[in-house]
Amino acid sequence: MDAHVNPLKPATANSNVPSRPSREEAEAAVRTLIAWAGDDPNREGLLETPARVAKAYGELFAGYDLDAKAVLSKTFKEVGGYDDLVLVKGIPFYAHCEHHMVPFYGQAHIAYLPHDGVVGLSKLARLVEVFARRLQTQETMTAQIIDAINENLGPRGAAVMLEAEHMCMTMRGVRAHDVKTVTHRFTGVFAEDRVEQDRFFAMVGHR
Numbered sequence: 001m002d003a004h005v006n007p008l009k010p011a012t013a014n015s016n017v018p019s020r021p022s023r024e025e026a027e028a029a030v031r032t033l034i035a036w037a038g039d040d041p042n043r044e045g046l047l048e049t050p051a052r053v054a055k056a057y058g059e060l061f062a063g064y065d066l067d068a069k070a071v072l073s074k075t076f077k078e079v080g081g082y083d084d085l086v087l088v089k090g091i092p093f094y095a096h097c098e099h100h101m102v103p104f105y106g107q108a109h110i111a112y113l114p115h116d117g118v119v120g121l122s123k124l125a126r127l128v129e130v131f132a133r134r135l136q137t138q139e140t141m142t143a144q145i146i147d148a149i150n151e152n153l154g155p156r157g158a159a160v161m162l163e164a165e166h167m168c169m170t171m172r173g174v175r176a177h178d179v180k181t182v183t184h185r186f187t188g189v190f191a192e193d194r195v196e197q198d199r200f201f202a203m204v205g206h207r
């Protein structure tokens, strides 16, 4: 998926904030953080780092320039009358927690019960990218994914589960290793029917 992300997005493309600082300002901020960490931004090994970090941010936070509606715009109706559950499980994602700006990463499992056609399977993985490549909480990301599915596909039901490890809990802070945070949300038939929920959990393989 990374190959489709533009690492050099223009500084003006974000509609969520009034304006972005220039690339030069972003690089200066990185130099400040290097000095704040205790190193010398002028030593040889760090000279190009601000430029690399700015470029990396273009990739890691590309989600601000991605649009869920565009990702889910194309559907297919010719599926032989198939209208049962579609589950795409184990979609890997890397996000950054909005509290510490360090990664949390794991897998997303997305299911829906089609109403009027199905969406290309890759689009569900792309949808995860739209929201993962931002400053996030796991709860917000879970809600945003299912809201986008409901708004754009109008399914009879949808289910989203995220399982993630938060590096702000492992490499700093409480240093609780191997802790997984699980969030899930059900809407439509999945919210109303425990049998559908259990089917989702069983198919995801969640114990």
Ligand SMILES: Nc1nc2c(ncn2[C@@H]2O[C@H](COP(=O)(O)OP(=O)(O)OP(=O)(O)O)[C@@H](O)[C@H]2O)c(=O)[nH]1
Pocket: 097, 098, 099, 136, 137, 138, 139, 166, 168, 169, 173, 174
């Ligand atoms: N609910 C939720 N909390 C998160 C997420 N990512 C990080 N956090 C938590 O955000 C909280 C921020 O707590 P604060 O007390 O403001 O910050 P802090 O002093 O750095 O907290 P510690 O991590 O406990 O050292 C921490 O408990 C994190 O574990 C997330 O996706 N969802």
Ligand SMILES: [Zn+2]
Pocket: 097, 098, 099, 100, 101, 102, 166, 168, 169
């Ligand atoms: Zn955090």
